[in-house]
Amino acid sequence: MKSRQNTESSPVDTIKLVSALVILGAGIFGFYVYEDQPQLYRVLGILAVGAVAVGIAVSTNPGLRLWHFMQDSRTEVRKVVWPTRQETVQTTIIVLIVVILVAIFLWLLDMLLSWGFQQIVLPGG
Known part of the structure; x- marks a missing residue:
């Protein structure tokens, strides 16, 4: 060898x-x-x-x-110390909650920007 x-x-x-x-x-x-x-x-x-x-x-x-x-x-x-089932479930739930919160924030931001753009482009509208 x-x-x-x-x-x-x-x-x-x-x-x-x-x-x-x-x-x-x-x-x-x-x-x-x-x-x-x-x-x-x-x-x-x-x-x-x-x-x-x-x-x-x-x-x-x-x-x-x-x-x-x-x-x-x-x-x-x-x-490697692998996480337990409970740790994995808890982490997954936290990630899902954060994803939902970020999605709602981005949706609201999109609505605000869309409204602002309409106010600029369509006066009186």
């Missing part, structure tokens, strides 16, 4: 990434070319091709760095 310290990308990495994209593109092309085959086989085929493409991509330095980043992100998501 490559070290996390190495941030350089070699020409071999570029070739591997391009080949992974070509393999993935060929898998997608094959999915549509063989549309007369059962869908289960086509889906399993594209999953297998996708796994091979990901395997090739992860064997490169940029792919390995992305893999480590995703693992670190997953670890950080696990550290």
Whole structure:
């Protein structure tokens, strides 16, 4: 396994990434070319091709760095303290009340501006 310290990308990495994209593109092309085959086989085929493409991509330095980043992100998501159901309901109610109040304020402002515009444009009116 490559070290996390190495941030350089070699020409071999570029070739591997391009080949992974070509393999993935060929898998997608094959999915549509063989549309007369059962869908289960086509889906399993594209999953297998996708796994091979990901395997090739992860064997490169940029792919390995992305893999480590995703693992670190997953670890950080696990550290998040998610709100309880009660907190979520209370926050949702507060947001709905504020939205309704802002909507009423904007409606009243629109009515006032419309009335003012009519007084200017239609004198006597």
